[in-house]
Amino acid sequence: MKVVIDREKCFMSGECYYNHPELFKMGEEGYPEILIEDVTDEEHLRHAREAIEVCPAVAISLTE
Numbered sequence: 001m002k003v004v005i006d007r008e009k010c011f012m013s014g015e016c017y018y019n020h021p022e023l024f025k026m027g028e029e030g031y032p033e034i035l036i037e038d039v040t041d042e043e044h045l046r047h048a049r050e051a052i053e054v055c056p057a058v059a060i061s062l063t064e
């Protein structure tokens with residue numbers, strides 16, 4: 001599955017890259033960058049779902 005970040009919604013609060021540095025890092029201008037494009041590992045998927053739950057902007061999603 002792929003992690004997608006909607007930059008239009010993201011307001012750079014940083015929860016995703018502070019809580020899950022294996023999946024995200026702070027990129028240009030404070031927007032998160034995704035480090036693992038195709039997430040297949042179960043633990044990574046669990047962390048991606050956690051990031052989706054805590055993102056205050058509802059900017060993160062998983063797609064096939």
Ligand code: SF4
Nearest residue numbers: 010011013014016055
């Ligand atoms: S947690 Fe959400 S709003 Fe905050 S930086 Fe990550 S994607 Fe953007």
